Amino acid sequence: MLYRTAGQFKTSYRADQALFPVRQDAFLLGVILVLAWVVFPLVATEFAFQTLLIPVLIYSLAALGLNILTGYAGQLSLGTAAFMGVGAYACYKLITLMPWMNPIIAILLSGVFSAGVGVAFGIPSLRIKGFYLAIATLAAQFFLVWLFEKWSWLYNDNASGAIQVPNLEMFGVYIAGPQASSTIQYYVVLFIVCLLTWMCINLTRGTLGRTWKATRDMDIAAELIGINLMKSKLTAFAISSYIVGVSGALFVFMWRGAAEPNLFDIPLSFRILFIAIIGGLGSIMGNYLGAILIVGLPVVLNLLPNALGIPIDSATVEHLNIMIVGSLIIFFLIVEPHGLAQLWRLIREKLILWPFPH
Amino acid sequence: MTRFTKMAVAAVVAGIAATSALAQELYTPNLAYRTGPFAATGIPLMNGQADYFTMLNARDGGIGGVPVNAEECETGYSTEKGVECYEKTKDRSIVTQPWSTGITLQVLPKTNVDEIPILAPGYGFSPMMDGETFQWAFNIPAGYWDAADMIIQYLEEQGDLEGKKIAFLHLDHPFGKEPLPVLEMHAENKGFELVPIPVGLKEMQNQSAQWLQIRRERPDYVVMWGWGAMNAGAITEAVKTKFPMENFLGVWWAGHDADLKIVGEDGKGYKSISWSFPNPDAPVMQDIQTHVVEPGLTQSNPEEMAGVFYSRGIIISAILGEGIRVAQEEFDTAEISPSQLRWGLENINMTEERIAELGLDGMVPPFQTSCSDHTGNSGGWMLEWDGEKFVKASELMTANVEGYADIVSAKADEYAEANQPWAVNEDCES
Numbered sequence: 001m002l003y004r005t006a007g008q009f010k011t012s013y014r015a016d017q018a019l020f021p022v023r024q025d026a027f028l029l030g031v032i033l034v035l036a037w038v039v040f041p042l043v044a045t046e047f048a049f050q051t052l053l054i055p056v057l058i059y060s061l062a063a064l065g066l067n068i069l070t071g072y073a074g075q076l077s078l079g080t081a082a083f084m085g086v087g088a089y090a091c092y093k094l095i096t097l098m099p100w101m102n103p104i105i106a107i108l109l110s111g112v113f114s115a116g117v118g119v120a121f122g123i124p125s126l127r128i129k130g131f132y133l134a135i136a137t138l139a140a141q142f143f144l145v146w147l148f149e150k151w152s153w154l155y156n157d158n159a160s161g162a163i164q165v166p167n168l169e170m171f172g173v174y175i176a177g178p179q180a181s182s183t184i185q186y187y188v189v190l191f192i193v194c195l196l197t198w199m200c201i202n203l204t205r206g207t208l209g210r211t212w213k214a215t216r217d218m219d220i221a222a223e224l225i226g227i228n229l230m231k232s233k234l235t236a237f238a239i240s241s242y243i244v245g246v247s248g249a250l251f252v253f254m255w256r257g258a259a260e261p262n263l264f265d266i267p268l269s270f271r272i273l274f275i276a277i278i279g280g281l282g283s284i285m286g287n288y289l290g291a292i293l294i295v296g297l298p299v300v301l302n303l304l305p306n307a308l309g310i311p312i313d314s315a316t317v318e319h320l321n322i323m324i325v326g327s328l329i330i331f332f333l334i335v336e337p338h339g340l341a342q343l344w345r346l347i348r349e350k351l352i353l354w355p356f357p358h
Numbered sequence: 359m360t361r362f363t364k365m366a367v368a369a370v371v372a373g374i375a376a377t378s379a380l381a382q383e384l385y386t387p388n389l390a391y392r393t394g395p396f397a398a399t400g401i402p403l404m405n406g407q408a409d410y411f412t413m414l415n416a417r418d419g420g421i422g423g424v425p426v427n428a429e430e431c432e433t434g435y436s437t438e439k440g441v442e443c444y445e446k447t448k449d450r451s452i453v454t455q456p457w458s459t460g461i462t463l464q465v466l467p468k469t470n471v472d473e474i475p476i477l478a479p480g481y482g483f484s485p486m487m488d489g490e491t492f493q494w495a496f497n498i499p500a501g502y503w504d505a506a507d508m509i510i511q512y513l514e515e516q517g518d519l520e521g522k523k524i525a526f527l528h529l530d531h532p533f534g535k536e537p538l539p540v541l542e543m544h545a546e547n548k549g550f551e552l553v554p555i556p557v558g559l560k561e562m563q564n565q566s567a568q569w570l571q572i573r574r575e576r577p578d579y580v581v582m583w584g585w586g587a588m589n590a591g592a593i594t595e596a597v598k599t600k601f602p603m604e605n606f607l608g609v610w611w612a613g614h615d616a617d618l619k620i621v622g623e624d625g626k627g628y629k630s631i632s633w634s635f636p637n638p639d640a641p642v643m644q645d646i647q648t649h650v651v652e653p654g655l656t657q658s659n660p661e662e663m664a665g666v667f668y669s670r671g672i673i674i675s676a677i678l679g680e681g682i683r684v685a686q687e688e689f690d691t692a693e694i695s696p697s698q699l700r701w702g703l704e705n706i707n708m709t710e711e712r713i714a715e716l717g718l719d720g721m722v723p724p725f726q727t728s729c730s731d732h733t734g735n736s737g738g739w740m741l742e743w744d745g746e747k748f749v750k751a752s753e754l755m756t757a758n759v760e761g762y763a764d765i766v767s768a769k770a771d772e773y774a775e776a777n778q779p780w781a782v783n784e785d786c787e788s
Contacts, residue, residue, distance in 0.1 A: 149558075162532050167778060257464055257468070258463045258467075314432040315392035318393050
């Protein structure tokens with residue numbers, strides 16, 4: 001009833017190809033955007049910004065980048081965290097070498113470096129597939145983290161080997177570093193995430209997205225109908241790494257404030273891969289749902305016992321948390337192996353028919 | 359935008375008002391790690407810290423009549439969780455105890471804006487000693503550079519270091535790299551050769567490559583900056599390769615009883631510098647026995663309580679407790695604010711008499727902090743593993759702080775420069 005599509009006639013090609021042909025979808029998105037842009041910043045506390053809103057957005061963006069590569073183009077990658085690291089270190093070098101540079105421009109530029117590195121490590125994908133490619137990207141993961149440790153130029157020869165975000169100003173307001181307010185950082189992250197998501201939605205529905213999907217579904221068939229596999233795979237690596245790199249720069253500059261090389265080690269790669277898988281491979285929205293489940297839920301669960309007034313050890317809460325989140329992941333994967341996005345898709349279909357199913 | 363800030367401020371004020379309306383307490387959260395890869399070393403420290411405050415609350419009703427709420431926030435040694443804990447506790451807390459170099463690095467710049475003292479006893483960033491620059495950060499009673507200096511002093515007592523070779527086995531991580539500036543300085547001045555051997559985080563448990571290198575290099579001494587699983591890995595590997603244990607020394611975090619118990623007799627002679635020492639006869643241990651252990655309020659066990667790390671936990675809490683007491687006396691209020699606690703931590707004077715009053719006899723060397731000296735440079739003892747437990751192998755040693763005072767101020771300035779605008783304490787005279 002609420003989701004009835006009857007009566008929504010498309011009278012032009014333009015209307016038919018709109019981003020959200022169903023009115024209710026557009027309305028829902030509008031509500032989410034109002035929540036994100038207006039309501040959350042008004043009501044959120046410092047704690048909510050730092051542990052829920054900002055990290056969920058950044059992890060979603062990283063998963064989105066991985067999803068372009070793995071979900072749309074079918075190239076399995078285990079090197080996401082290393083590409084995030086390239087973005088973060090590139091941004092650090094840009095900012096320290098050229099302090100006059102606008103921080104948002106620097107963040108967006110740093111993705112270019114990780115795109116370059118991504119393409120270099122994507123070249124083997126032309127010859128090897130599936131799990132073998134995953135091993136090749138694993139090489140990127142190990143090599144790059146090793147490089148972050150050994151190449152002291154990257155961290156300006158700091159004795160500690162870590163990078164520290166300086167206070168960065170834009171139009172007289174601090175947007176990064178310890179002096180920056182969480183609200184401002186949230187808006188910067190939200191702006192970049194919205195921009196890149198909008199770009200990705202359009203990319204995946206266009207020619208490029210279709211060539212990626214064809215490559216994913218059967219590369220020989222794709223080649224036979226005239227798709228240049230090299231171009232298709234390498235553009236997927238480039239765009240995916242670009243987004244991942246930007247998310248890495250945001251990760252350090254807009255949230256963490258400091259980073260040591262082992263931050264970008266394999267557990268982070270797995271975490272992002274899990275977000276993408278549980279959210280749903282080959283979907284944009286799934287990344288957000290996955291990030292809420294994997295990044296946001298544990299934080300909320302940690303607060304629960306205190307909010308309910310249950311006296312319980314903080315270490316026990318942590319153990320319980322790991323168990324609950326783990327079993328939820330298994331539960332969701334059993335209920336819907338194609339991820340949370342597919343779950344929403346099914347709910348939506350049912351809602352459209354409701355209350356008169358066939 | 360200003361309206362948003364106003365509303366946010368209003369919300370924070372309301373939150374503070376709501377919480378302060380609750381029972382009177384001193385909220386000193388501890389970012390503990392009883393889970394994760396470093397839990398084995400974390401648990402005894404956390405138990406010691408918790409038991410000391412439980413004892414104070416039971417015996418004296420807290421400090422100055424106000425109970426201490428030393429709630430733990432579990433981080434699992436993960437930086438991400440640590441920042442989560444910091445954000446969660448900072449509205450009410452009077453101190454933050456980050457408990458990992460990674461978390462310290464993240465929280466350090468934030469505390470300067472949020473104005474909460476950060477207490478990192480024996481870890482964190484060595485230049486924190488400079489109280490003018492790091493006005494909110496404390497690494498009482500000794501920093502890593504003190505440790506490096508004392509280890510070199512001890513080795514020099516054993517014989518001239520000219521032409522000797524010292525291998526520096528360290529975790530390839532900000533923590534492991536900390537003492538390098540001081541060690542390099544000594545290598546240059548004293549004419550020994552320093553061979554840094556990094557151990558990657560992934561290789562902690564399997565150090566055969568590093569020990570192969572040690573066998574090839576044939577160093578006179580091996581100095582270890584290890585933590586967690588790395589220590590047990592190195593010690594078993596040293597026993598396996600028959601490295602003479604008396605020439606193997608570690609920092610205070612590499613002196614965990616459980617790591618040495620694995621090798622037992624074979625580990626005899628292994629040394630670790632330490633600013634804390636377990637004294638089972640100290641009055642504080644008796645009080646803990648009556649007020650904490652007997653009512654069944656401890657999570658510890660007798661074996662652990664006899665160890666170096668448990669007693670170090672007690673000392674850490676005792677230092678914090680002393681800072682609180684000093685602040686209470688100065689400001690004549692029981693419920694102190696974070697900035698009052700900062701004053702307290704800056705004015706600790708742990709004399710021998712005070713140590714005895716606190717019942718910590720022989721567990722910590724005397725030290726004194728000041729506005730410009732946020733470390734106190736207590737010095738420490740060289741402990742030696744006798745096959746069953748750690749015993750003192752030296753008199754109390756003190757670090758020659760003048761020797762690297764230049765490096766401290768240079769590094770502190772560098773940090774402040776990189777984090778402009780960085781508020782420094784102008785009122786301090788150094």
